[in-house]
Amino acid sequence: MSFQKLVFMVSLVAVGLSSLVIKSALSHGGDQTPDLSSLSDADLKTVAIQLERIGCYGTCPAYSLTIHGDGRIEYNGKSHVKETGTRDGRIEVDKIRELASQFAKIKFWGITADYSEAKCRGRMCTDMATVVTEISIKGVTHRVNHYYGCGRAPKSLFDLESAIDKSANSEQWTGDVSKAGPFGTTCWEKSK
DSSP, X not given: OOHHHHHHHHHHHHHHHHHHHHHHHHHHHGGGSOOTTSOOHHHHTTOEEEEEEEOOSBSOOEEEEEEETTSEEEEEEEESSSSOEEEEEEOOHHHHHHHHHHHHHTTGGGSOSEEOTTTOOEEEXXXXXXXXXXXXXXXXEEXXXXXXXXXXXOHXXXXXXXXXXXXXXXXXXXXXXXXXXBSOOOEEEEOO
């Protein structure tokens, strides 16, 4: 066997092994996401759940809140809410566990990260609000940008956003925002 053929064969084997190592690492990457359905007390202390509602062309509430694993809630009201500025609150640790279980139930780690206007395909409506939901635990974070005008987002994401608000008792700061919304909207099918 010539030296060139030997070098070529060794290169092929190296490329093949590298591909296997990379494929293995990627396939196990999903296994490294924390199990949110049963958090230890130590893991719970590292949890941070963030929800940010970004206004619309209308009266949609704009605020952010962060729920920490120790029960602290930080709220910052921006517009179309009863309380603007920062406020602090508390949540029972059991409610944080329930929320984490809801993240697990909808398989939040696997939900597409971007349902923005720019990335939306399919049904699209103008002038709607955006909600950004994020969970961090043990240094692992997943964030989802959810433009309400994008018809591709799963219903479970809407339900999770509402559950976060309810658990944090956001209404104490936002007031009743059930009738708030865009001034008007136009919808169409957006293609690639």
